[in-house]
Amino acid sequence: MSDDFTPQEGSCSCYSNTYTINHTPMARFICHCTICQDYTGKAYNDVTVLLKSDLSELEIDKTRFRSWKMPPNISRGLCKRCHKPSIETAVGGNLVLIPTDNYPDKAALPEPAMHLFYNRRIRDVDDNLPKYEGFVQSQSMVVKELAQGLYKRVTKR
Numbered sequence: 457m458s459d460d461f462t463p464q465e466g467s468c469s470c471y472s473n474t475y476t477i478n479h480t481p482m483a484r485f486i487c488h489c490t491i492c493q494d495y496t497g498k499a500y501n502d503v504t505v506l507l508k509s510d511l512s513e514l515e516i517d518k519t520r521f522r523s524w525k526m527p528p529n530i531s532r533g534l535c536k537r538c539h540k541p542s543i544e545t546a547v548g549g550n551l552v553l554i555p556t557d558n559y560p561d562k563a564a565l566p567e568p569a570m571h572l573f574y575n576r577r578i579r580d581v582d583d584n585l586p587k588y589e590g591f592v593q594s595q596s597m598v599v600k601e602l603a604q605g606l607y608k609r610v611t612k613r
């Protein structure tokens with residue numbers, strides 16, 4: 457299950473929370489939903505998805521987790537010090553979401569696959585990525601993307 461990803465030390469913006477990322481993310485997408493806007497303080501969340509086992513050396517004591525009521529059931533961690541995103545978990549902690557801002561070397565990441573909740577966008581994005589609107593469409597595309605990502609991981613063995 458190894459790939460040629462060079463491990464990186466991810467962190468929140470003030471480095472109070474750190475973790476080592478040991479694997480290429482399974483998926484990367486850009487979410488424009490209002491919760492992501494709230495969470496990041498930005499127009500959207502450009503975020504990667506990894507398996508919990510892809511991370512090591514987690515030092516996230518200074519992360520405060522909060523769950524928004526709306527599905528998907530994601531627990532979003534903000535740094536207690538810089539109040540910027542630290543790490544997010546989903547599916548009972550088995551999936552980890554890390555904003556691309558938290559990687560020191562973004563060039564090593566896969567390109568984003570799509571825009572989600574594009575109807576909530578603060579501004580138009582001029583790129584060729586698919587853009588999905590609303591909860592049903594966005595949710596089903598995430599599930600599909602993750603299923604493909606997992607399939608690739610499993611068949612790579």
Ligand SMILES: [Zn+2]
Pocket residue numbers: 468469470471472473535536537538539540
């Ligand atoms: Zn911080």
